[in-house]
Amino acid sequence: MHxxxxxxxxxxxxxxxxxxxxxxxxxxxxEEQGILSRCPSISxxxxxxxxxxxxxxxxxVSEESCSLYEDMFIPLQFQRNQVGYACITKTLPVPSSKxxxxxxxxxxxxxxxxxxxxxWIEPLVYLQTSLDRYNAAPEMLLNKTKWVSEKLISxxxxxxxxxxxxxxxxxxxxxxSEQGLLQNGVQPQxxxxxxxxxxxxxxxxxxxxxxEAFLKLLKCRQTDRYNCS
Amino acid sequence: xxxxxxxxxxxxxGGCGMLWLLLWLLPAGDGSRMVVxxxxxxDRRGPEExxxxxxxxxxxxxxxxxxxxxxxxxxxxxxxxxxxVTYALSYSKDKGPRHECPDxxxxxxxxxxxxxxxxxxxxIYCLNVTxxxxxxxxxxxxxxxxxAEIVQTEAPVNLTYELTDAGGDEMGHSxxxxxxxxxxxxxxxxxxxxxxxxxxxxxTEADEWKVKHxxxxxxxxxxxxxxxxxxxxxxxxxxxxxxxxxWSAALLMSLPTGPPKGKVLVPIVVTGVAVVALLVILFGxxxxxxxxxxxxxxxxxxxxxxxxxxLLLKKGNLAEINHHFSNFHSFSPPSYSExxxxxVSAGDAFLAVPKAFxxxxxxxxxxxxxxxxxxxxxxxxxxxxxxxxxxxPHGVAGNPPASYVQSVSPYCSLPPQxxxxxxxxxxxxxxxxxxxxxxxxxxxxxxxLPDASAASRGPQDFYxxxxxxxxxxxxxxxPCLPPAYCREFPPPPRVEKKEExxxxxxxxxxxxRTNERNDGxxxxxxxxxxxxxxxxxxx
Numbered sequence: 001m002h003x004x005x006x007x008x009x010x011x012x013x014x015x016x017x018x019x020x021x022x023x024x025x026x027x028x029x030x031e032e033q034g035i036l037s038r039c040p041s042i043s044x045x046x047x048x049x050x051x052x053x054x055x056x057x058x059x060x061v062s063e064e065s066c067s068l069y070e071d072m073f074i075p076l077q078f079q080r081n082q083v084g085y086a087c088i089t090k091t092l093p094v095p096s097s098k099x100x101x102x103x104x105x106x107x108x109x110x111x112x113x114x115x116x117x118x119x120w121i122e123p124l125v126y127l128q129t130s131l132d133r134y135n136a137a138p139e140m141l142l143n144k145t146k147w148v149s150e151k152l153i154s155x156x157x158x159x160x161x162x163x164x165x166x167x168x169x170x171x172x173x174x175x176x177s178e179q180g181l182l183q184n185g186v187q188p189q190x191x192x193x194x195x196x197x198x199x200x201x202x203x204x205x206x207x208x209x210x211x212e213a214f215l216k217l218l219k220c221r222q223t224d225r226y227n228c229s
Numbered sequence: 230x231x232x233x234x235x236x237x238x239x240x241x242x243g244g245c246g247m248l249w250l251l252l253w254l255l256p257a258g259d260g261s262r263m264v265v266x267x268x269x270x271x272d273r274r275g276p277e278e279x280x281x282x283x284x285x286x287x288x289x290x291x292x293x294x295x296x297x298x299x300x301x302x303x304x305x306x307x308x309x310x311x312x313x314v315t316y317a318l319s320y321s322k323d324k325g326p327r328h329e330c331p332d333x334x335x336x337x338x339x340x341x342x343x344x345x346x347x348x349x350x351x352x353i354y355c356l357n358v359t360x361x362x363x364x365x366x367x368x369x370x371x372x373x374x375x376x377a378e379i380v381q382t383e384a385p386v387n388l389t390y391e392l393t394d395a396g397g398d399e400m401g402h403s404x405x406x407x408x409x410x411x412x413x414x415x416x417x418x419x420x421x422x423x424x425x426x427x428x429x430x431x432x433t434e435a436d437e438w439k440v441k442h443x444x445x446x447x448x449x450x451x452x453x454x455x456x457x458x459x460x461x462x463x464x465x466x467x468x469x470x471x472x473x474x475x476w477s478a479a480l481l482m483s484l485p486t487g488p489p490k491g492k493v494l495v496p497i498v499v500t501g502v503a504v505v506a507l508l509v510i511l512f513g514x515x516x517x518x519x520x521x522x523x524x525x526x527x528x529x530x531x532x533x534x535x536x537x538x539x540l541l542l543k544k545g546n547l548a549e550i551n552h553h554f555s556n557f558h559s560f561s562p563p564s565y566s567e568x569x570x571x572x573v574s575a576g577d578a579f580l581a582v583p584k585a586f587x588x589x590x591x592x593x594x595x596x597x598x599x600x601x602x603x604x605x606x607x608x609x610x611x612x613x614x615x616x617x618x619x620x621x622p623h624g625v626a627g628n629p630p631a632s633y634v635q636s637v638s639p640y641c642s643l644p645p646q647x648x649x650x651x652x653x654x655x656x657x658x659x660x661x662x663x664x665x666x667x668x669x670x671x672x673x674x675x676x677x678l679p680d681a682s683a684a685s686r687g688p689q690d691f692y693x694x695x696x697x698x699x700x701x702x703x704x705x706x707x708p709c710l711p712p713a714y715c716r717e718f719p720p721p722p723r724v725e726k727k728e729e730x731x732x733x734x735x736x737x738x739x740x741x742r743t744n745e746r747n748d749g750x751x752x753x754x755x756x757x758x759x760x761x762x763x764x765x766x767x768x
Contacts, residue, residue: 040324041353042375061418147418161351
């Protein structure tokens with residue numbers, strides 16, 4: 001009798017465990033036909049896809065802004081070539097050669113992206129104020145740079161969430177210790193504001209491309225580890 | 230005492246019953262989750278739908294552009310009259326702390342609006358709303374959403390159509406449909422990329438929609454639609470997130486019967502023209518075929534020399550031939566009668582110092598050209614003659630015979646020859662106005678010319694000379710008389726001397742010219758056939 005009741009309870013428990021757990025919040029989402037179930041966070045694949053799209057968009061708009069700026073304010077080719085050496089993010093421990101990138105781990109890829117993103121939030125705000133002071137800056141350029149700086153903040157949030165999800169790390173504090181980067185990186189010979197702004201824009205364009213590339217590489221590694229470049 | 234077997238059986242049966250109960254409950258347990266899912270999905274019907282609720286229910290959440298979103302809930306129904314109710318919505322993101330709704334009013338009553346600063350596409354929002362009444366708090370079910378998943382763009386607007394001729398081999402019309410998205414700022418920078426779907430059907434066939442999908446641009450061309458009425462509608466969606474928008478307002482498109490006017494007109498005109506042309510050809514042209522052919526393609530004439538009819542030469546009689554040939558210049562028909570030769574002394578013949586010259590037809594056999602014949606006139610009148618000959622000739626027919634003055638000039642050095650009397654010699658005997666052959670002068674014939682010299686009158690009869698020139702420019706013409714009469718008449722009065730020098734110069738030039746012409750003419754004449762002058766000859 002005792003045994004039977006135990007068995008009964010056991011059977012109850014076994015058969016009812018999904019219902020028991022239903023009221024509690026599950027740790028992971030299960031998607032059925034794209035419809036969201038009661039889960040507290042977005043799946044990792046979706047997150048990664050969205051982050052990549054975000055980064056693509058940011059890169060595209062920054063590229064457009066840079067070429068707009070070039071056409072308006074930098075007519076000579078030799079001036080355009082000068083900016084390659086003065087990017088402010090040179091000092092960051094971000095991998096830059098193809099070899100390095102291939103050897104780096106997923107974790108460091110993500111962290112590099114985060115570092116890049118975080119290091120650009122302040123300078124973009126600075127760029128925005130600088131452009132506002134121009135007489136002849138076109139409306140579209142201003143709007144684009146503003147949009148980019150907003151979306152960059154959003155991207156930062158996304159990357160943080162992604163890191164938390166992928167790497168199971170705790171809540172990362174938004175680290176703005178790179179604030180001093182701008183002052184450190186300014187070359188003395190580039191005090192002219194037009195060249196300085198152009199430097200900022202084109203460096204940001206390059207870094208945005210880097211972010212996008214890292215994220216795409218990450219995505220590729222999720223699906224097929226050994227076939228990515 | 231209990232029978233142990235009975236209790237066992239009863240317990241087992243109870244257990245089995247419970248088992249069956251469990252088994253029956255299992256799908257229900259899963260179903261509750263399904264219900265939740267359906268709830269979050271089905272509830273996006275629209276905020277207007279009402280339902281009987283004992284507690285509030287968040288039934289509709291939507292983001293138009295993935296930058297902000299709103300949620301609507303259904304209020305409590307079972308309220309007693311006069312009861313105050315307030316609603317409070319709270320949300321959390323990804324198991325984070327709960328916050329209150331930032332904006333209750335923007336989206337209307339019983340709604341909560343999250344602006345862009347409160348919207349994150351990286352986290353899931355879980356919301357619930359609590360109705361606070363006097364009798365207690367009623368909390369709705371938890372409603373969770375992912376912002377990107379609830380993106381529903383606005384319906385397209387301004388759906389219009391433009392008809393064009395189908396062109397090519399297509400019959401009927403082509404319709405170019407175009408529409409616009411009502412909030413173009415959302416599409417800036419590529420934040421949202423739209424894909425469209427268009428459906429159309431004939432007005433008479435309900436529910437048989439033809440679909441055009443996917444469309445990346447906000448226009449499409451439907452080719453070769455047959456005649457009739459159509460209903461068209463279009464909707465859009467963000468290409469990788471979210472839901473289809475509502476349908477745009479349906480557009481009624483009617484294609485007129487028949488092709489556009491321009492297409493009908495051309496064949497009609499062409500057919501009409503062709504029919505008319507055919508009729509003209511049948512009834513107008515063909516009977517006149519030969520004439521038209523002759524008009525357009527005149528028959529090539531057989532080669533002929535003017536005036537010589539080969540048939541005539543073959544079988545005409547001699548008189549006719551002579552008559553024809555006499556029209557030629559310098560032809561003298563062979564005379565078979567005895568020639569009468571006049572004696573002419575050397576003194577009579579004046580060597581020509583050509584002071585004036587006349588154009589005449591020279592019937593000598595030797596010269597066939599029109600000959601510039603020097604007339605020996607006194608200088609004044611000779612000059613006048615030169616001037617007059619250079620000028621347009623006037624008819625001087627109006628001279629009355631009374632002022633007719635005989636020419637004094639001896640006639641010109643022409644070897645006398647006997648001629649057969651020219652056919653129009655008889656006209657000389659009468660004082661009538663004669664238009665001389667190859668001249669344009671008409672002159673009064675002198676009645677008194679003696680017939681004795683008729684035989685000896687030769688080419689001079691055909692010539693006329695300018696005797697004098699009047700002040701008005703008129704020239705006075707007289708026939709060039711044979712020398713027999715020259716001595717009888719006094720010379721005409723001389724004209725003023727002051728014109729002499731000029732006129733002498735002219736004469737010299739004229740003389741030089743005449744000499745040249747004569748020389749050249751002689752050369753020519755010695756050569757082969759000389760072309761006949763197509764002068765009108767009055768026979």
